[in-house]
Amino acid sequence: MIDYKIAVIGDIHSNYVGLERCIEHALKQNPDEFLFLGDYISDCPYPQKTMKIVYEMDRDYKCRFIRGNREDYMLNHRKNPEERWTYSSASGNLLYTYENLTERDFQFFESLAINGYYEREGYQPFRYCHGSLVRSNEILEPNGENTIQIMKGLDVNLLISGHVHFQEEKVYDGKKILHPGSVGVPWYFDGRTQYMMLHGSKRGWEAEFFQLDYDVEKLVKDFETSGLNEKSLAWSKITIHTLRTGIDHNLACLTRAKELCKEAEGSVNWPDIPEKYWQQTLREFGIAD
Structure with missing residues (x-):
């Protein structure tokens, strides 16, 4: 049986520069198709540039798409206009992204499921998702209790999951889970953009992980020109x-800013976290102001 190749792209987070690099690298290996695992947008500037690439890929190549939790955030916000996002450290990125999406983008996100089942004659079937098979924002951490239970009940021998921004292959009772890493805001490997090539044969599916250098400073400049920094x-x-280091403090910084707010003011109500607590958090984590 001829090796069948699927380029797996996950967690782009509007990083169109990293996406272009991964696609360029993947195409040189002549993949048979592409599998996109969601979180196309947010965190980085110019989401419209990422979506343009996504639509071009859908037009020019065989692709499968699912949606991630960031797409769910956008769809839910559209359905619930009373949800208040402001230009601030807590929700400014979400509001910026939302305001840069088009009707076509919302329709595309609506059309996508949060999971998929892959089957092809002569190859072992597998399941894929962004977070988990039932929730787009569920985190399948290594050896997490929920991960173990999900893998125990899995009806196939392979699960491919995004959402976590690192690359991993792990086996639970003979069933394999693969995390392809993040194209957009990758962890480890000094921030190099990441994707996975899945190789299929009669023996099953094997992962080949890639970490690629790309023009990070081009993307950083976009934070300023787009107005996203402000x-x-x-x-x-x-x-x-x-992006520059591969060291992630997003959740830890959010948690700390909320702690500081609660300690000083007695309560915290996201997204109303005063900027002084964010600035203190940046200093504590050694992130340049």
Whole structure:
């Protein structure tokens, strides 16, 4: 049986520069198709540039798409206009992204499921998702109790999952889970953009992981020219730090800013976290102001 290749692209987060690099690299290997695992947008500037590439890929190549939690955020916000997003460190990035999406983007997100089942004659079937098979924002951490239970009940021998921004292959009771890494805001490997090539044969599916250098500073410049720095404030600084280093502090910084707010004011109500607590958080984590 001839090796069948699927380029797996996950967690782009509007990083069109990293996406272009991964697609360029993948095409040189002549993949038979592409599998996109969601989180196409948010965190990085100019989401419209990423979506343009996504639509071109759908037009020119055989592709499968699912949606991630970031697309769900956008869809839910559209359905619930009373949800208040502001230009601030807490929600400015979400609002900026939302305002740069088009009707075509919303329709595309609506058309996507949060999981998929892959089958092809002569190859073992597998399932794929962004977070988990039932929730786009569920995190399947290594050896997490939920991960173990999901893998125990899996009806196939392979699950491919995004959402976590690192690359991993792990086996639970003979069933394999693969995390392809993040194209857009990758962890580890000094921030190099990541994707996975899946090789299929009669023996099953094997992963080949890639970490690629790309023009990070071109993307960082876009944070300024797009106005995103002014609209998402500390969140942009935290994201840029991850892009340059591969060290992620997003969740830890959010948690700390909320803690500082609660300690000083007695309560915290996202997204109303005063900027002074974000600035203190940046100092504590050593992220340049």
